[in-house]
Amino acid sequence: MNSFALLSLYRSLVRHKLYAALNIGGLAVGIAVFLVLSLYVRFETGYEKWLPDHDKLYLVEEYWNMPGSPVDGYSTGTMGGLIDQLREDFPDTVGTRIQVMDVNVVRGNTATTEPLGYADANFLDIVRLPIVAGDAVRALQVPDNVLISETIAKRYFPNGNPVGQAMTLTILGKTARYRIAGVFRDLPPDTELPYSMLVKTPTPHPDPMWNHWGSERVWTILRFDTPQAVTRLQAQMRAFVDRRAKEQGPSAKLLSLRINPLSDIHLQTSPGRKMTVVTLGIVGLLTLLIAIVNYVNLATARGGLRAREVAMRKVLGANRTALIRQFLGEAILIAAFAALGGLILAELGLPMINAAGGLKLSLDYAVVLPGLAVLALFVGGLAGLYPALMLSRFPAAAVLASSRSPGGGRAGARVREILVVFQFALAIAFMIGTVVLIAQTRHVRNTDVGFRRDGLVTVSSTSDSAVTEPQLTAFLTRAALLPGVRSVTTSDSSPGASSFNSDNYAVPGKPEPGASLQAIITSPNFFPTFGIKLLAGRLPDDAHRADDARNADDATRTVPNVVINRKGAEALGFDSPEAAIGKTVGRNNPRTIIGVVENARFFSPRDPVNSTMYYYHSRFSTIPRTTLRVEGDPRETITALRGIWSQIAPQVPFEAKTASQNMEEYYKADDRTTRLFGIGAGLAVLIGCVGLWGLASFNTQRRVKEIGIRKTLGASATDIVRLLVGQFLRPVLIANLIAWPLAYVAMRTWLAGFDDRVALSPLYFAAATALALAIAVLTVLGQSLKASRAAPAWALRHD
Numbered sequence: 001m002n003s004f005a006l007l008s009l010y011r012s013l014v015r016h017k018l019y020a021a022l023n024i025g026g027l028a029v030g031i032a033v034f035l036v037l038s039l040y041v042r043f044e045t046g047y048e049k050w051l052p053d054h055d056k057l058y059l060v061e062e063y064w065n066m067p068g069s070p071v072d073g074y075s076t077g078t079m080g081g082l083i084d085q086l087r088e089d090f091p092d093t094v095g096t097r098i099q100v101m102d103v104n105v106v107r108g109n110t111a112t113t114e115p116l117g118y119a120d121a122n123f124l125d126i127v128r129l130p131i132v133a134g135d136a137v138r139a140l141q142v143p144d145n146v147l148i149s150e151t152i153a154k155r156y157f158p159n160g161n162p163v164g165q166a167m168t169l170t171i172l173g174k175t176a177r178y179r180i181a182g183v184f185r186d187l188p189p190d191t192e193l194p195y196s197m198l199v200k201t202p203t204p205h206p207d208p209m210w211n212h213w214g215s216e217r218v219w220t221i222l223r224f225d226t227p228q229a230v231t232r233l234q235a236q237m238r239a240f241v242d243r244r245a246k247e248q249g250p251s252a253k254l255l256s257l258r259i260n261p262l263s264d265i266h267l268q269t270s271p272g273r274k275m276t277v278v279t280l281g282i283v284g285l286l287t288l289l290i291a292i293v294n295y296v297n298l299a300t301a302r303g304g305l306r307a308r309e310v311a312m313r314k315v316l317g318a319n320r321t322a323l324i325r326q327f328l329g330e331a332i333l334i335a336a337f338a339a340l341g342g343l344i345l346a347e348l349g350l351p352m353i354n355a356a357g358g359l360k361l362s363l364d365y366a367v368v369l370p371g372l373a374v375l376a377l378f379v380g381g382l383a384g385l386y387p388a389l390m391l392s393r394f395p396a397a398a399v400l401a402s403s404r405s406p407g408g409g410r411a412g413a414r415v416r417e418i419l420v421v422f423q424f425a426l427a428i429a430f431m432i433g434t435v436v437l438i439a440q441t442r443h444v445r446n447t448d449v450g451f452r453r454d455g456l457v458t459v460s461s462t463s464d465s466a467v468t469e470p471q472l473t474a475f476l477t478r479a480a481l482l483p484g485v486r487s488v489t490t491s492d493s494s495p496g497a498s499s500f501n502s503d504n505y506a507v508p509g510k511p512e513p514g515a516s517l518q519a520i521i522t523s524p525n526f527f528p529t530f531g532i533k534l535l536a537g538r539l540p541d542d543a544h545r546a547d548d549a550r551n552a553d554d555a556t557r558t559v560p561n562v563v564i565n566r567k568g569a570e571a572l573g574f575d576s577p578e579a580a581i582g583k584t585v586g587r588n589n590p591r592t593i594i595g596v597v598e599n600a601r602f603f604s605p606r607d608p609v610n611s612t613m614y615y616y617h618s619r620f621s622t623i624p625r626t627t628l629r630v631e632g633d634p635r636e637t638i639t640a641l642r643g644i645w646s647q648i649a650p651q652v653p654f655e656a657k658t659a660s661q662n663m664e665e666y667y668k669a670d671d672r673t674t675r676l677f678g679i680g681a682g683l684a685v686l687i688g689c690v691g692l693w694g695l696a697s698f699n700t701q702r703r704v705k706e707i708g709i710r711k712t713l714g715a716s717a718t719d720i721v722r723l724l725v726g727q728f729l730r731p732v733l734i735a736n737l738i739a740w741p742l743a744y745v746a747m748r749t750w751l752a753g754f755d756d757r758v759a760l761s762p763l764y765f766a767a768a769t770a771l772a773l774a775i776a777v778l779t780v781l782g783q784s785l786k787a788s789r790a791a792p793a794w795a796l797r798h799d
Contacts, residue, residue: 019298019694020334022298022690022691022693022694023295023298023299023334023338023694024334024337024338024341025338025341025690026291026294026295026298026687026690026691027291027292027294027295027335027338027339027341027342027379028338028339028340028341028342028344028345029291029342029345029683029686029687030287030288030290030291030292030294030342030683030684030687031288031291031338031339031341031342031343031345031346031372031375032341032342032343032345032346032349032683033283033284033287033288033291033679033680033683033684034284034285034287034288034342035342035343035346035363035368036284036346036349036350036353036361037280037281037283037284037287037676037680038281038284039350039361039362039363040277040280040357040359040361040676041277041280041281041284043189043190043359043361044190044266044267044273044276044277045267045277046190046263047190047191047192047263047265047266047267048190048191048192048193048262048263048265048266049190049263050188050190050191051127051128051262052128053128053223054262054263055261055263056223056224056225057126057127057221057222057223057261057262057263058221058222058223058224058230058259058260058261058262059076059219059220059221059222059259059260059261059262059265060078060082060086060220060221060222060257060258060259061074061075061076061078061257061258061259061260061265061268062074062075062077062078062216062255062256062257063255063256063257063258064254064255064256064516065254065256074268075216076192076216076219076265076268076269077215077216077217077218077219078215078216078218078219078220078257079209079210079211079212079213079215079216079217079218080097080099080201080205080207080209080210080211080215080217080218081210081211082097082218082220083095083096083097083120083220085240085244086220086222086240089240089243089244090233090236093222093233094126094222094223094224095126095220095221095222095223096119096120096122096123096125096126096127096221097119097120097123097201097218097219097220097221098117098118098119098120098123098127098193098195098218098219098221099117099118099119099201099217099218099219100115100116100117100118100193100194100195100219101115101116101118101171101172102114102115102116103115103116103169103170103171103197104169104170104464104466104651104652104653105156105167105168105169106168106169106170106175106651107156107168109650109651110650111170111650111651111652111653112653113653113655114152114196114197115194115195115196115197116169116171116195116196116197116198116199117193117195117197117198117199118171118199118200118201118202119140119198119199119200119201120140120200120201121140121141121200121201122140123140123198124136124139124140126221126223127221129184129185129187130184130185131147131182131183131184131185132150132183132184132185133153133161133162133163133182133183134147134163134180134181134182134183135181135182136182138181139181139182139198140181140198140199140200141200142179142181142200143199143200143202144176144177144178144179145178145179145180145181145199145200146167146169146178146179146180146181146197146198146199147180147181147182147183147184147197147198147199148162148167148180148182148183148184148196148197148198149183149184149185149186149187149196149197150183150184150185150186151186151196152196152197153183162180162183163180163181163182163183164179164180165179165180166178166179166180167180169197169199170466170651170652171199172206172207172465173465173466175466175651178199184198189360190266192265192266192269193219213244213245213252213255221262222259230259233259234258234259237256237257237258237259238256240257241255241256241257254504254516270669272606272669272670272753272754273669275749275750275753276669276670276673279673279677279746279750280673280676280677280680283430283676283677283680283681283684284680286426286430286684287680287683287684287687289426290423290426290427290684290687290688291687292379292382292383293419293422293423293691294423294687294688294690294691294694295335295338295379295383296379296382296383296419297416297419297420297423297691297694297695298691298694298695299331299334299383299384323388324388324389326388327384327385327388328380328381328384328385328388329384330384331380331381331383331384332376332377332380332381332384333380334380334383335375335376335377335379335380335383336373336376336380338376338379339372339373339375339376340372342372343363343368343372346363347363350362350363353676353679356672356675356676356679357672357675357676358668358672359672416695417730417731420691420692420695420728420731420732420735421731421734421735421738422735423687423688423691423692423735424688424692424731424732424735424739424772424776425735425736425738425739425742426684426688426739427681427684427685427688427735427739427772428735428736428739428740428743428768428769428772429739429742429743429746430677430680430681430684430685431681431685431768431771431772432739432740432743432747432764432765432768433677433681433743433746433747433750434674434677434678434681434682435764435767435768436743436747436750436751436758436760436764437670437673437674437677437678437750438674438678439758439764440670440751440754440757440758441667441670441671441674443756443757443758444605444667444670444754444756445667447605447756449600449601449663450532450533450598450599450600450601450609451495451530451531451532451600451659452530452531453495453658453659453660453663454660455486455629455630455631455634456495456529456530456627456628456629456630456658456659456660457627457628457630457634457637457638457641457656457657457658457659458494458495458496458497458625458626458627458628458656458657458658458659458662459479459625459626459627459628459641459645459654459655459656460497460625460655460656460657461645461649461652461653461654461655461656462475462476462490462624462625462626463624463625464652466649466651466652467649467652468649471648471649472620473620474648475626475644475645475648475649476488476490476620476626478644478648479626479628479641479644482637482640482641482644484630484631484632484636484637485628485629485630485637486629486630486631487525487528487529487628487629488525488529488620488626488627488628488629489522489523489524489525489526489529489530489620489626489627489628490522490523490526490620490624490625490626490627491520491521491522491523491526491625491627492520492521492624492625493520493521493602493625494602494625494627494659494662495602495603495659495662495663496602496603496662496663496665496666497602497625497662498518498520498602498603502516502517502518502519502610503516503517503519503586503589503613504516504517505517505572505585505586505589505591505613506585506586506587515568515571515572515573515611516571516611517564517568517571517572517610517611517612517613518610518611518612518613519612519613519615520612520613520614520615521549521614521615521616521617522540522614522615522616522617523616523617523618523619523620524541524542524618524620526614526616527539527563527597528629529627529628529629530600530627530629531629532597532598532600533597533598534595534596534597535566535577535596535597535598536576536577536578536580536581536595536596537563537577537580537581537582537593537594537595537596538594538595539563539595540561540563540594540595540614540616542618544561544594545558546558546559546560546561546592547560547561547594547616547618548560548616548617548618549562549615549616549617550617550618559584559590559591559592560591560592560615561591561592561593561594561616562591562592562593562594562613562614562615562616563593563594563595563596563597563613563614563616564580564593564595564596564597564611564612564613564614565596565597565598565599565600565609565611565612565614566596566597566598566599567599567609567610567611567612568596568611568612568613569593569596570611571611572585572611577596578596580593580596581593581594581595581596582594591613597614599612600612601756603666604666605666605754605755605756605757606666606753606754606755607755608755609755627659628641634658638656641654641656642654642656685775689775689779692728692776692779692780693779693780695728696728696779696780710723721781725777725780725781728776728779728780729773729776729777732772732773732776733773735772736769736772739768740765743765743768744760744765747760748760
């Protein structure tokens with residue numbers, strides 16, 4: 001573009017300030033939404049990709065076909081000895097393992113909790129962490145060495161080099177001093193291995209379940225040079241499991257091992273996470289598309305107003321190529337301004353988005369700037385090509401002789417109407433989606449989870465292996481005497497935490513291995529403390545010897561009594577809770593059912609409620625997790641419990657939360673999705689409204705003489721408003737016909753990821769339609785009222 005063309009563009013923008021603001025602002029907002037949501041998608045899909053050769057690293061995962069359950073069991077963990085057995089059967093296997101756990105860093109009489117990884121000696125050869133200090137080669141070769149992160153180094157050794165110094169750690173109940181052999185760079189937030197210290201896995205391992213099929217304590221990481229090597233080993237996994245897992249009996253047939261890329265694990269570990277990423281990615285893309293359509297629509301509509309300018313240039317000697325080049329250059333330059341504005345808006349909005357979504361997103365300009373340049377060329381070319389071709393073909397004499405500027409005729413109006421339909425179809429679909437997401441988010445927070453969340457406090461510190469039985473007993477005794485504490489119980493499962501132990505029980509009339517039921521160990525007061533409703537039978541107590549599961553192995557061969565939940569009764573084939581009472585299930589491990597209770601959802605609303613069998617232990621101190629039912633402010637009770645704990649077990653950090661806080665972890669991701677979706681949808685609707693307002697302004701300006709003539713012939717102001725508003729209501733109504741099926745399919749797919757979900761009510765669609773119509777009417781009403789009040793004489797003089 002030459003200086004004359006730039007001056008012409010400047011004058012055009014100054015003359016039509018509102019048009020310029022609408023066009024550049026709408027596209028800038030769309031680009032900003034696209035940038036932010038693209039950053040989110042890139043972050044969520046970038047887990048473990050920061051590792052060197054991440055594409056060669058794979059994780060062995062366990063899948064369990066769970067009879068009686070609508071979904072398979074899945075775990076990223078395997079038994080600790082799996083890598084050893086793989087090496088024995090497949091000598092070419094290259095791999096390592098790591099077990100992440102919380103350990104206590106002891107300083108004097110106090111301790112703090114830090115995440116530690118038990119890793120094989122070759123871990124750093126496979127998973128190559130960046131070492132900033134110390135010896136990376138021999139760091140994990142010595143049993144009493146420890147590698148620490150930069151954050152740990154600054155926290156515990158703020159005034160000097162930590163390499164060579166000592167730390168006292170309590171790991172699996174054993175306290176020992178470890179020499180710091182090196183420091184590795186802090187792991188980025190996009191990782192599923194959040195350890196801050198590494199020590200060598202002991203040999204032999206002290207965990208009795210280390211070589212037990214069914215334990216899920218360790219990540220087994222393999223390295224392959226080619227995808228074909230992965231396929232070959234995967235093809236032999238079925239035979240390997242059948243050969244090696246014989247100790248599991250018939251249930252070994254339920255287990256399979258799958259080898260998946262390490263970088264894919266993040267999207268698999270949380271149900272619905274992949275759907276969330278795809279959904280928000282589509283929102284960002286479609287918002288950008290709405291902004292582009294809006295920009296193209298306004299540019300083509302306003303292009304007709306420059307017909308006389310084009311005609312004059314033709315008269316003065318400009319050829320068609322020069323005119324097309326000028327229009328394309330102007331459009332690309334405006335798109336570049338919008339891209340710059342979008343970048344600024346994204347940078348300014350990121351802190352608020354990060355706060356709303358609990359994220360740590362940032363712009364990578366090395367990637368963003370080239371992408372924005374390509375986008376500006378594409379959008380500018382798309383917006384400038386149509387008016388350039390259309391206007392450059394009009395004969396100059398015909399344009400200068402006409403009393404009105406050409407606008408593309410009926411075909412041009414039809415194209416603009418189609419673009420409005422497209423814009424609002426997407427905007428209405430977004431509105432429906434937002435309403436459904438809000439309804440589902442509120443539903444899962446307020447629905448009955450089968451137990452009383454309010455007034456429950458869970459103490460997880462009692463599960464620490466460093467806590468002795470006398471300490472646990474003393475803590476439980478003193479906790480029960482606190483004011484406001486109504487009951488105390490222990491169990492190996494509580495809201496947000498579970499042992500995930502399960503077993504199979506034969507179902508009469510069905511083939512082995514029968515139904516799989518999760519096993520939960522409870523103690524006195526468990527069901528009353530949690531407020532879980534008894535549906536049939538009775539609860540266990542100390543008066544019945546067979547109620548205590550620990551008596552099952554004595555010389556009398558007592559068959560233990562158990563309580564199952566409603567889902568368990570259904571899985572075992574009973575028609576009602578009452579029909580299960582007194583029945584004995586299982587052949588090799590018989591259990592007698594004495595009670596059936598309501599289903600209790602301790603985990604995500606996305607996950608189906610497990611079929612559950614509750615075992616009873618009469619002694620509190622045999623089970624780790626402690627739960628208290630309190631009245632009044634739970635924070636006061638937690639403060640009092642902390643004081644008791646510091647006197648009884650100061651060597652273990654104290655940690656307690658309310659049940660609502662534990663359950664909150666399962667709601668955070670969906671809350672974040674709803675907020676980000678709502679922000680994107682709201683801005684998409686705003687862009688659509690901006691475009692509609694601009695088109696209404698353009699349409700009113702083009703029909704000034706027509707409006708004057710209609711008023712001269714007796715049309716009232718109401719008739720004029722109805723005419724102008726009605727012109728834009730038709731495409732909005734047509735847009736609903738497109739939006740409804742799109743939104744229905746999308747929301748039904750998203751809701752399918754929840755076991756507990758709202759019904760897809762027609763009210764959501766009707767509400768979105770009413771809102772869209774109201775927005776459309778209000779958007780064009782101002783222009784319509786202004787036009788209807790203008791004097792006919794002024795309109796007929798206007799040119």
